[in-house]
Amino acid sequence: MNDRDTIFALSTAAGRAGVAVIRVSGRRAPLVAERLCGRRPQARRAERAVLRHPGTGEALDDGLVLLFPAPRSFTGEDVLELQVHGSLAVVAVLLEVLSGEKDCRPAEPGEFTRRAFHNGKLDLTQVEGLADLIDATTEAQRRQARRQVDGALGTLYDGWRERLVRVAAHLEVMIDFPDEDVPQETRDLVAGQVRMLRDELRAHLDDSRRGERLRHGVSVVILGAPNAGKSSLLNLLAQREAAIVSEIAGTTRDVIEVHLDLGGYPVTLVDTAGLRETEDRIEAEGVRRTRARAADADIRLLVRDASIPGIPDLATMAEETSPDLVVYNKIDREGVATPFHEEAVRISCRTGAGVDTLLERLGALVRARFGLTEAPVLTRARHRRALGDCVSALERFLARDLSDDAPELAAEEIRFAVGSLGRITGRVDVEDLLDVVFRDFCIGK
Ligand SMILES: Nc1nc2c(ncn2[C@@H]2O[C@H](COP(=O)(O)OP(=O)(O)OP(=O)(O)O)[C@@H](O)[C@H]2O)c(=O)[nH]1
Ligand SMILES: [K+]
């Protein structure tokens, strides 16, 4: 991969569409514009132009051309955008023409963003935020990603990093002037600041992984005895017949998942086999899978048949499943069991009664646990690992006695902590990380 090449790619999705955008970035972009349009477009102005084959002069399409001279562009290089008709043939011929241009070649996946990073346009958390924004399917995901693209996370980490660099500077003084008596106050000050930082990092890490969960989706697992109406509930919420419903107890054996947008939050709703002791080997395997899925669920929803008094015993079931929400189903039936569990939601999958209330309660649960907070949250395991390394280094630092131990050793811990934070935003040692970060990108982004 050569950074001196001018790169190009279709930046909109492949396939038929009203408009397609082809992006060209690099030193030859202005020349390419001249060769295709017969003139150099004004900077940052959309201009209508007929795009012609530079060799034959044949008109290939007409559209809008936009030139963003460096450094005021997405990549920080000269960027040309061609907005043409979104036809397979138009795009194909233009890409072919571009391939024939001197020093031009197709972009690698994520290469535009990679150049933006190298030219200091984005830090790594912003790059990741951009990937998340492109992948976002719900409103809450969009907001979280948008915030990260705006630099909220990067600013937080850079701020911590700067405070640690100042601590390191204090320590340097102790190393450089070993004979001078470093006043106890200075030592206390340094230790105090490290302690405060460690506590802030810990609080930031102790977030029940809300940012990561919002990226991947919150799992809501439906549990209960056979025939309680779990599959009926899944179908009702999914608004399609995703799971088989029947009056035969033990119908569901496989774990069935549907994806929902619950008030802006991505939710994976999971239907499971009814929990009971069974001789049937296949059903028993279903029950085993239910237990496994319940164990790593974000939210557990226990469904109970309201028309059967006390069987199976709710207390036992609740103990096994530790539900976040209890639902009494089939309230349309005669002889509905009373009294109801106080916190429970009463519904009927048959009539749809109570389902709005259930959705409200579920939405509130999801928001409370995974909703956006004032402070920016970390969104990736990569951030969590680096922050964990940083906290460990600060712990090791605090375990040292600054007046006895060699200050060099203590300073080394701080340097390591600074490095860990720098890895998140890409301020140091980034090369090995880049592949991981850019792997998720597709061509043209
Ligand atoms: N009257 C009434 N019947 C319901 C209601 N919800 C479900 N049923 C019936 O209850 C039976 C069992 O429903 P399912 O959705 O298959 O129950 P399940 O919990 O998925 O059952 P398993 O998969 O066997 O564990 C079916 O005959 C449904 O039509 C309801 O609200 N009212
Ligand atoms: K059933």
Ligand SMILES: [Mg+2]
């Ligand atoms: Mg079922």
